[in-house]
Amino acid sequence: MKAVVTEIRQSRSGVIVKTEDGSIYRAAYVMVSVSIGVLQTNLINFHPDLPQWKILAIYQFDMAVYTKIFIKFPYKFWPTGNGTEFFLYAHEKRGYYTVWQQLERTYPGSNALLVTVTDDESRRIEQQPDSDTKKEIVEVLRNMFGKNIPEPTHILVPRWWSNRFYKGAFSNWPIGVSRFEYDQMRAPVGRVYFTGEHTSQQYNGYVHGAYLAGIDSAKIMIRCIKNKDCKYHAMPKGT
Structure with a gap:
C-alpha cells in the first residue's frame, strides 16, 4: 500500500x-x-x-541533517591511490563543502566525488537550485585543483530536510x-x-x-x- x-x-x-x-x-x-x-x-x-x-x-x-552530495565529471583530476581517498577544504564559513571523498577505490572509473555537508549548510543548499550548488562546488574544487578542471556532468543533491516524509536524516x-x-x-x-x-x-x-x-x-x-x-x-x- x-x-x-x-x-x-x-x-x-x-x-x-x-x-x-x-x-x-x-x-x-x-x-x-x-x-x-x-x-x-x-x-x-x-x-x-x-x-x-x-x-x-x-x-x-x-533531527540532524546529513547530506552527501555526489558529483560526476567527464574525467578525474584529483589524486588517487593510497592515502588520497579523503581530502579537506578550509573555508572561512564553517562547514562549507569541507569533507570530500573520491570514489575510485569503491567505484573505479566512476569519475565521481562525494562531498558531505550538515545541518545549517544542508538546509541552505536544499533551498537553492542544484545549478547553484554545482557552481559553488566547482568554485571550491577550482580553488583546490586549479582553474582548468572540467565542468561536472551530473550532480545528486538529497533533500532529507525538505522531504515531508523524513524532515531530516x-x-x-x-x-x-x-x-x-x-x-x-x-x-x-x-x-x-x-x-x-x-x-x-x-x-x-x-x-x-x-x-x-x-x-x-x-x-x-x-x-x-x-x-x-x-x-x-x-x-x-x-x-
Missing part, C-alpha cells in the same frame, strides 16, 4: 487510520514508525491528542536527554505503538537501530495482545 497517513484515531475498541487519498483502515493496534522530524510536524493528526508527556518527549529530540539526542526520555519516546499510547531508530537506545541514528527497535516494539505489542500484559515500564529520571 502506498498511501500517506494523515490521521490516527483510537478508542477502546480499536484504531482507525485515514489516508490522504480518503481511504480508511481499521485495526486493533497500530505501529507508528515515522521519524521524529515527521512527528514534530502536523502530517499525522492523532485523536485524541497525544498526552503532554509524549509531546514533550518528542520535542526533546532533534536521523535523530539526535541533545545534551541532557537520558534513558528516561528514550523510554517515553518508545512508550505506547493506548493502542498506538511507536518504533524507529529514534527509539533505539544503543543504536539511534543507524539503520540497524531502526531494525532492532522494530523487533523490540513488536515484542511489546505482542506481549500486550497475547498475554494481556500492556504495562510499559519506564526507567526513572536520572537512572
Whole structure:
C-alpha cells in the first residue's frame, strides 16, 4: 500500500487510520514508525491528542541533517591511490563543502566525488537550485585543483530536510536527554505503538537501530495482545 497517513484515531475498541487519498483502515493496534522530524510536524493528526508527556518527549529530540552530495565529471583530476581517498577544504564559513571523498577505490572509473555537508549548510543548499550548488562546488574544487578542471556532468543533491516524509536524516539526542526520555519516546499510547531508530537506545541514528527497535516494539505489542500484559515500564529520571 502506498498511501500517506494523515490521521490516527483510537478508542477502546480499536484504531482507525485515514489516508490522504480518503481511504480508511481499521485495526486493533497500530505501529507508528515515522521519524521524529515527521512527528514534530502536523502530517499525522492523532485523536485524541497525544498526552503532554509524549509531546514533550518528542520535542526533546532533534533531527540532524546529513547530506552527501555526489558529483560526476567527464574525467578525474584529483589524486588517487593510497592515502588520497579523503581530502579537506578550509573555508572561512564553517562547514562549507569541507569533507570530500573520491570514489575510485569503491567505484573505479566512476569519475565521481562525494562531498558531505550538515545541518545549517544542508538546509541552505536544499533551498537553492542544484545549478547553484554545482557552481559553488566547482568554485571550491577550482580553488583546490586549479582553474582548468572540467565542468561536472551530473550532480545528486538529497533533500532529507525538505522531504515531508523524513524532515531530516536521523535523530539526535541533545545534551541532557537520558534513558528516561528514550523510554517515553518508545512508550505506547493506548493502542498506538511507536518504533524507529529514534527509539533505539544503543543504536539511534543507524539503520540497524531502526531494525532492532522494530523487533523490540513488536515484542511489546505482542506481549500486550497475547498475554494481556500492556504495562510499559519506564526507567526513572536520572537512572
